[in-house]
Amino acid sequence: xxxxxxxxxxxxxxxxxxxxxxxxxxxxxxxxxxxxxxxxxxxxxxxxxxxxxxxxxxxxxxxxxxxxxxxxxxxxxxxxxxxxxxxxxxxxxxxxxxxxxxxxxxxxxxxxxxxxx
Amino acid sequence: xxxxxxxxxxxxxxxxxxxxxxxxxxxxxxxxxxxxxxxxxxxxxxxxxxxxxxxxxxxxxxxxxxxxxxxxxxxxxxxxxxxxxxxxxxxxxxxxxxxxxxxxxxxxxxxxxxxxxxxxxxxxxxxxxxxxxxxxxxxxxxxxxxxxxxxxxxxxxxxxxxxxxxxxxxxxxxxxxxxxxxxxxxxxxxxxxxxxxxxxxxxxxxxxxxxxxxxxxxxxxxxxxxxxxxxxxxxxxxxxxxxxxxxxxxxxxxxxxxxxxxxxxxxxxxxxxxxxxxxxxxxxxxxxxxxxxxxxxxxxxxxxxxxxxxxxxxxxxxxxxxxxxxxxxxxxxxxxxxxxxxxxxxxxxxxxxxxxxxxxxxxxxxxxxxxxxxxxxxxxxxxxxxxxxxxxxxxxxxxxxxxxxxxxxxxxxxxxxxxxxxxxxxxxxxxxxxxxxxxxxxxxxxxxxxxxxxxxxxxxxxxxxxxxxxxxxxxxxxxxxxxxxxxxxxxxxxxxxxxxxxxxxxxxxxxxxxxxxxxxxxxxxxxxxxxxxxxxxxxxxxxxxxxxxxx
Numbered sequence: 064x065x066x067x068x069x070x071x072x073x074x075x076x077x078x079x080x081x082x083x084x085x086x087x088x089x090x091x092x093x094x095x096x097x098x099x100x101x102x103x104x105x106x107x108x109x110x111x112x113x114x115x116x117x118x119x120x121x122x123x124x125x126x127x128x129x130x131x132x133x134x135x136x137x138x139x140x141x142x143x144x145x146x147x148x149x150x151x152x153x154x155x156x157x158x159x160x161x162x163x164x165x166x167x168x169x170x171x172x173x174x175x176x177x178x179x180x
Numbered sequence: 181x182x183x184x185x186x187x188x189x190x191x192x193x194x195x196x197x198x199x200x201x202x203x204x205x206x207x208x209x210x211x212x213x214x215x216x217x218x219x220x221x222x223x224x225x226x227x228x229x230x231x232x233x234x235x236x237x238x239x240x241x242x243x244x245x246x247x248x249x250x251x252x253x254x255x256x257x258x259x260x261x262x263x264x265x266x267x268x269x270x271x272x273x274x275x276x277x278x279x280x281x282x283x284x285x286x287x288x289x290x291x292x293x294x295x296x297x298x299x300x301x302x303x304x305x306x307x308x309x310x311x312x313x314x315x316x317x318x319x320x321x322x323x324x325x326x327x328x329x330x331x332x333x334x335x336x337x338x339x340x341x342x343x344x345x346x347x348x349x350x351x352x353x354x355x356x357x358x359x360x361x362x363x364x365x366x367x368x369x370x371x372x373x374x375x376x377x378x379x380x381x382x383x384x385x386x387x388x389x390x391x392x393x394x395x396x397x398x399x400x401x402x403x404x405x406x407x408x409x410x411x412x413x414x415x416x417x418x419x420x421x422x423x424x425x426x427x428x429x430x431x432x433x434x435x436x437x438x439x440x441x442x443x444x445x446x447x448x449x450x451x452x453x454x455x456x457x458x459x460x461x462x463x464x465x466x467x468x469x470x471x472x473x474x475x476x477x478x479x480x481x482x483x484x485x486x487x488x489x490x491x492x493x494x495x496x497x498x499x500x501x502x503x504x505x506x507x508x509x510x511x512x513x514x515x516x517x518x519x520x521x522x523x524x525x526x527x528x529x530x531x532x533x534x535x536x537x538x539x540x541x542x543x544x545x546x547x548x549x550x551x552x553x554x555x556x557x558x559x560x561x562x563x564x565x566x567x568x569x570x571x572x573x574x575x576x577x578x579x580x581x582x583x584x585x586x587x588x589x590x591x592x593x594x595x596x597x598x599x600x601x602x603x604x605x606x607x608x609x610x611x612x613x614x615x616x617x618x619x620x621x622x623x624x625x626x627x628x629x630x631x632x633x634x635x636x637x638x639x640x641x642x643x644x645x646x647x648x649x650x651x652x653x654x655x656x657x658x659x660x661x662x663x664x665x666x667x668x669x670x671x672x673x674x675x676x677x678x679x680x681x682x683x684x685x686x687x688x689x690x691x692x693x694x695x696x697x698x699x700x701x702x703x704x705x706x707x708x709x710x711x712x713x714x715x716x717x718x719x720x721x722x723x724x725x726x727x728x729x730x731x
Contacts, residue, residue, distance in 0.1 A: 064438030065446055066324050069315065072437070076316040091304065093390045094422045095383070126391025126426075128304025129545035131383075144242070168242035169187060 084121045086165060088112075089138040093127025100153075101135035107154035108137070111161040120165060133176060139164050150176040184222040186263060188212075191225075191237035201236035204255045208238075211259040221263055237274070248274035294561055296523060298531045299507045300547045303391030308426050311433040314394040320439050322513050323398050327405060327447040335406040335513070336362050342512045342520045343529035348374055348465070348502030349577070349606045349682070351595050357499060360489040361407040364497040369409035371400050372493060372500045375416040375423065376470060378462040379578030380629060381609035384533040385503035387545050389416070389423035392507070393430035397440065399509035401451045403499055412453040413493075415470055417460050427455055462633035466681045467492075467500040469635070480637045481681035504533055504608075524550030528594035532608055538574075539614035541566045551597070555589040558612055569614040573697065577606020579626050580686035583693035602693055618714035619698040620656045620705050623691065627652055630687050641684025644675040648687060656715040658708040665702070669695065 090096075090105045105122070112120050130136060133150030137157065140146045147170055149160060156174060163169045170178075190205040205225060212221050238247040238258060245268045247258060254272050261267050297303075306313035314320070326335060340355025361369060373396060377385040389396065400412045416424050431453050434440040442450045456474050463469045464479040471493050473479040492498025508530060512520050521529045528550040534557060536543050541563030548557065554574060558564070565571050573583050576593070582603025584591060591601050598605055613622055627649040636642045651668040654660040672688040679685050695702060704711050 064444065066328070068438075069320060069324060069445075072312065072315050073318070073321075076312040079312065080316065094386060094420070097422065123307055124309070125306065126303050126308050127387050127545070128391070129300065129387065129547075130542065131544040132542050133544075167184065170241070170244075 084119050085142040086117075086120045087123055087140040088120060088161075088165070089123045089125055089140065091127050091134060091136040092124045093134075095127050095131040096134040096136065099134040103154045104135045104137065104152050104157045107157045108161060111158045112165075115161070115166065117161075117165065130176070136176070141168075146179045148176045148179070149174045185220040186222070187241040188221060188223045188263070189225075189239040189241070190223065191235055191239075199235045200251070203252060204236050204238065204250050207252050207255045208259055211256060212263070215259070215264060217263065240268070243268065246274040247272045294548060294552070294556065295546055296531050296549050297547050298511045298523070299388060299395075299504060299533060300391070300545075301511075302395065303387060306392065308391055308393055309429050311394060311430065311437065311439075314392070318514075319394050320398055320434075322510050323401055323405075323439075324445045326402055326513055327445050327449055332362060332406050332408060335402065338513060338517055339406070339509065341517045343527075344505065344508055344512060344520070345528065345595060346502055347504035347508070347532065347608070349379070349580070349604070351605060354501065354505055354508075357489055357501070358403060358406050360487070361409075361497045361499050364490050366497050368411070368496050369404075369407055370493045370496055370498040371403045371407070371409045371412040372467075372470070372474070372488075372498055373400055373412065373414040373503060373506055374465065374467065374470060374500050375414055375420070375503045376458045376465045377417060377420075377503070377607070378460070378465045378633075379580070379607040379609055381535060381537045381575075381611045382578055382607040383535050384545060384608055386420055386423050388503055388507050388533075389420070390426050393427050394434065395507050395510055396427070396503060397430055397434055397453055399506035400453060400501075401440070401444070402509050402513065403501060403506065404451045405449055407497070407499055409497075409499065410450045410452070412451060413456050413474065414453060415456045415458055415464075415474060417458040417464075419460050424455060424457060431455070461635065462629075463635040463681060463683050466683065469681065470500065471498065480635050481683075483680070525592070525594050525596075527596050528605075532593065532605065534593070534608045534610050536562050536610050536612070538610075538612040539566050539569065539617075540564065540612045548593075550594040551592040553590045553592050554584065554610075557593070557610065558589070562612070565612065565614050567614070569616055572613050572615045572617060573619070573622070574613070575611040575626075575690060576603045576609070578609040579629050580604075580682065580689060581606045581609070582689050583622075583697060585693075585697035588697075602689065602696075604689070616712060616714075618656070618710050618712040619694055619701045620652060620710070621712075621714045623652045623694055624649065624656055626690055627687065630683070634683060638678070638680050638684055640675045640678040641680075644671050644679075644684065645687065647671060648691070655702070655705050656710075657717055658705060658710075658715070660706065662706060665695075665706075 088108055092101050108122055135152050136150055137152050138146055138148045160171050163171050191201055209223055212218055236250050238250045240262055257269055261269050302317055336358045339358055344354045345351045346354055375385050404412055414427055440452050458464050461479045464473045466481050467488050468482040469479045471488060474493060488498045488500050490497055524530050531547050531549050533547045535545050546561050571586055573585055575581050575583050588601050591597055595605050631645040631649045634641045634645045648668055651664050672691050676685045676688045701711055
């Protein structure tokens with residue numbers, strides 16, 4: 064490994080970032096999230112995405128970012144739109160969000176924790 | 181399900197009806213129909229949006245544009261410009277904030293506003309199981325630059341000047357620790373990352389490990405370079421399955437890319453990391469007991485000196501460093517000493533991660549600059565006491581930390597100021613207790629933990645913790661006397677002086693706080709009364725009935 068290799072890897076990762084899909088669903092999967100059944104939420108999202116054939120949607124697992132009280136947390140990142148964070152997402156609510164936010168562009172207001180510009 | 185290009189929400193709250201929102205809605209509907217857009221645009225009448233003075237309100241989604249004081253002419257313009265041509269009408273847009281929207285939007289904004297994320301900068305943003313995500317955030321670049329441009333002494337001096345102190349509990353200056361090991365000559369030195377996080381209510385290390393594992397590995401490699409160690413261990417408690425799995429994946433990925441192993445960045449520096457799983461004993465978080473456990477012996481503290489810095493794992497100089505501390509190394513070298521010292525207070529630089537638990541609304545993990553008052557954490561970031569009750573006490577730094585009363589809420593949270601109120605920063609756990617809990621019951625719960633976790637090596641701790649628990653159980657059954665309590669405090673003082681490790685030395689800390697700050701409530705129990713109505717006669721006939729507030 065040399066500095067050049069590291070720079071090359073970074074470049075690759077940057078390119079990969081650019082080529083990322085237009086819609087990303089980030090699911091928090093830390094231990095606290097898992098304790099609140101984030102696994103089921105993740106499965107429901109994956110299933111809903113598959114059933115609807117939404118190939119442009121990428122699901123990303125990440126760690127807990129500190130709002131353990133509101134787990135399971137998911138974030139929806141759509142190109143050109145503010146990032147929306149939802150809290151306390153059960154599998155049913157997750158399916159609702161996929162249908163409403165991902166497909167129909169309707170933010171599910173009552174489940175929203177924050178909207179980042 | 182119909183797919184609509186846009187949704188138009190027209191406020192239909194009762195104040196707006198009087199302002200003519202019905203006519204506005206009918207006009208929009210008529211125009212949309214006229215332009216044959218009814219299959220593309222959905223019109224919905226909503227409840228009150230909270231800006232009644234500005235009604236009628238019209239909101240257009242997906243972009244969420246809010247129009248206020250919309251009359252028939254304005255409605256026509258919105259349809260023609262915004263819905264047909266896609267150009268929001270700036271002139272008619274509402275400038276303020278809708279209360280119902282801000283209610284849902286602000287929750288996590290308040291949560292993050294006062295926070296300063298240094299250690300947690302990547303946590304929750306990157307995929308911890310993919311090293312590319314870390315490299316994208318300039319990961320391992322600091323390691324390369326340090327190996328290339330800085331000598332080990334310079335690294336030690338940088339850490340020294342930064343004022344970084346151990347985040348695991350004792351608060352020992354990290355630079356000094358590294359310096360001692362660097363000066364000791366030996367054929368092999370070790371870096372041990374202490375991830376045996378056993379303090380009740382603390383989970384910061386877990387979140388770092390699960391969210392940003394490579395920052396720990398890079399920090400460990402930097403420490404290794406600073407002191408001349410080539411081998412690192414992460415001692416993770418066995419219950420942390422996910423942390424173990426994440427760190428393991430991270431180590432494998434780093435090895436594969438040659439970021440761990442031999443001859444890193446062609447500098448001739450070797451460093452590799454292995455995981456050692458602990459068995460979940462509280463005392464193994466103490467550095468000498470941790471080393472005993474790693475050597476395959478019973479996890480018991482040993483006499484200090486010799487300190488691990490000169491004679492640790494297998495008799496070799498060892499740096500035992502907490503996860504949060506090691507995660508501070510990369511930011512310090514990245515942004516420089518001056519930047520780091522600008523965070524926090526002059527004597528306690530940098531940020532601290534606190535884990536909020538107990539009776540607060542926003543339980544969770546926060547990272548704030550050192551020196552922030554406790555009140556701001558509990559009422560600002562924490563969102564206040566849950567269930568509309570009032571604050572009773574907060575225990576800072578885990579079970580071994582002091583108990584602060586309402587009068588001490590404005591104490592700045594840093595190493596020095598907490599010492600003056602008889603507490604310590606400890607591991608950064610903040611346990612908030614509301615007024616529905618009885619202080620004696622809380623004390624029983626703490627003492628039960630100490631009695632359970634005493635390893636049994638030293639008599640003062642082994643016997644003392646049980647006797648303390650016994651006395652406070654008696655107090656909660658209204659059978660204790662003033663003499664019993666005095667004896668208990670005397671006993672805790674003896675334990676403080678004669679126990680080998682912090683486990684036996686610390687029960688005095690919470691007990692003194694409780695006796696001082698809640699004297700009247702203790703007094704009431706001596707007079708057969710429990711103000712909170714929790715304690716009853718013969719409540720503890722069976723063990724383990726204390727309030728389950730720990731953990």
